[in-house]
Amino acid sequence: MLKLAAVLSLLVASAMGYSGYKALIPNGDSVPNPCGDGTWPGVGHWLIYGTGERNPFGEDFKANGYTWNAALCFKDSDGDGKTNGEELGDYACDWLSEYPIQLDPAIGHPGICEPVDSPACIAKQPDFNC
């Protein structure tokens, strides 16, 4: 019974953390899926629904104290030539989770190099497959 409670509380904690992080980045709930239609809810991870290994944006977000600021915004975590802010619709890098401003739509994924099937991106993320 204790084990079950522990597992349940872990599940709840990870689910809360996961949805909580999305509110800490611009357009966190509408990051386009680089592999097709729809969105990529697990923004900081290689897996679409999160969990598992972090992608470069997830690593940078963690290293930045799970904070969106100009330093993270102007960075190009996935190395595809677009800054994280450009990909997430915060071109001027002035969005803050405490003072969210009107954003442009997210146009790319900040942690997965796009286009994913380009030679440059395949070289950067050889283990990633859509």
Ligand SMILES: [Ca+2]
């Ligand atoms: Ca990028």
